[in-house]
Amino acid sequence: xxxxxxxxxxxxxxxxxxxxxxxxxxxxxxxxxxxxxxxxxxxxxxxxxxxxxxxxxxxxxxxxxxxxxxxxxxxxxxxxxxxxxxxxxxxxxxxxxxxxxxxxxxxxxxxxxxxxxxxxxxxxxxxxxxxxxxxxxxxxxxxxxxxxxxxxxxxxxxxxxxxxxxxxxxxxxxxxxxxxxxxxxxxxxxxxxxxxxxxxxxxxxxxxxxxxxxxxxxxxxxxxxxxxxxxxxxxxxxxxxxxxxxxxxxxxxxxxxxxxxxxxxxxxxxxxxxxxxxxxxxxxxxxxxxxxxxxxxxxxxxxxxxxxxxxxxxxxxxxx
Numbered sequence: 170x171x172x173x174x175x176x177x178x179x180x181x182x183x184x185x186x187x188x189x190x191x192x193x194x195x196x197x198x199x200x201x202x203x204x205x206x207x208x209x210x211x212x213x214x215x216x217x218x219x220x221x222x223x224x225x226x227x228x229x230x231x232x233x234x235x236x237x238x239x240x241x242x243x244x245x246x247x248x249x250x251x252x253x254x255x256x257x258x259x260x261x262x263x264x265x266x267x268x269x270x271x272x273x274x275x276x277x278x279x280x281x282x283x284x285x286x287x288x289x290x291x292x293x294x295x296x297x298x299x300x301x302x303x304x305x306x307x308x309x310x311x312x313x314x315x316x317x318x319x320x321x322x323x324x325x326x327x328x329x330x331x332x333x334x335x336x337x338x339x340x341x342x343x344x345x346x347x348x349x350x351x352x353x354x355x356x357x358x359x360x361x362x363x364x365x366x367x368x369x370x371x372x373x374x375x376x377x378x379x380x381x382x383x384x385x386x387x388x389x390x391x392x393x394x395x396x397x398x399x400x401x402x403x404x405x406x407x408x409x410x411x412x413x414x415x416x417x418x419x420x421x422x423x424x425x426x427x428x429x430x431x432x433x434x435x436x437x438x439x440x441x442x443x444x445x446x447x448x449x450x451x452x453x454x455x456x457x458x459x460x461x462x463x464x465x466x467x468x469x470x471x472x473x474x475x476x477x478x479x480x481x482x483x484x485x486x487x488x489x
Contacts, residue, residue: 183380186383188383189383190382191382191385192321194323195300195321195323197319198321199318199319199320199369199372199373200309200318200369201226201320202226202369203369204320204321205230205307206233207324207371208307208326209231209234211324211326211328216262217231217238217262217263218241218261218263219239219242219264220244220264221241221244221450222268222450222453222457222460224446225449240255241453243453243454243456243457244457246410246456248460249276250265250280255283257283261284263284263287263289266294267290269413269419269420270298270416270419281301293308294420295308296420297418298416305322305323307320307323308321308322310378312420313390315348316344316382317340317378318337318340318374318375318378319375319382332372332373333372333373334372334375335372335374342355343359343362390418390470394469394471395415395417395418397470398422398469400475400478401424401482402415404479405424408424409425410426411424411425420466421466421467421470422467422469423466424466425460426465429465430462430463431488432465432485433465442468443465445461446461449461467485
């Protein structure tokens with residue numbers, strides 16, 4: 170097989186993996202924002218309802234399309250849309266977020282029935298959740314794996330133009346550095362990479378990211394995440410104001426407590442890094458503010474085992 174640019178010889182590049190990507194039947198794009206932009210353009214969306222408890226990147230994408238009217242709806246304490254406060258018009262789309270992978274297929278089908286299938290399902294926190302056939306569903310890779318970019322989109326709609334491929338070689342620095350050194354030394358570079366996507370045009374997934382995703386044992390990753398989630402729930406579930414189920418391959422363990430900001434700061438002092446997801450929502454309605462401020466998304470990913478989870482739980486308990 171000829172190499173890049175048809176070259177033979179020279180120095181050996183990154184190894185090529187022979188596995189299969191989990192979402193190999195989806196459109197592979199460069200980032201989650203591109204997935205949403207693709208749906209907006211391909212479906213010619215003119216009006217869409219989005220939750221107030223949301224990442225500002227979604228609002229940023231929709232702002233690129235002045236012809237799209239954006240309506241906002243609140244969510245309930247059960248992390249579901251407050252349907253009583255949504256007034257869908259005949260052409261309105263509904264943007265449904267699977268917070269922490271807590272939606273069931275029944276939840277998604279119910280939402281779809283209310284908008285006649287004009288639904289966009291955001292599985293940014295549910296990478297392992299299978300898509301409901303026929304519904305536009307987007308996934309992102311960076312929240313689950315050590316890759317610089319990448320996203321997947323299931324849709325029957327197609328753009329008329331061909332998208333160029335992305336390139337990722339100049340975004341690998343923080344990942345390679347984190348492999349050998351503490352993450353704090355590369356956080357600024359990581360954050361800069363995140364901000365980069367705010368202005369990135371739609372592209373297909375880079376060959377490098379495709380290759381990295383073919384090297385993952387998805388069953389091992391999913392099982393480890395599920396065990397870690399269950400361990401934390403067994404240790405902390407009695408004080409959790411949410412009642413989370415253990416989804417397939419969960420994202421993080423959502424622990425809702427009072428005074429979450431104080432606990433988050435205390436954990437940071439122990440080098441347990443717990444983000445404030447979606448600070449944009451801190452300016453929204455009371456439920457959105459409460460969820461954004463006081464949910465502690467505890468790490469349960471494939472890097473950790475039961476002993477790590479017990480350590481995290483003990484530190485949380487000491488702060489509470």
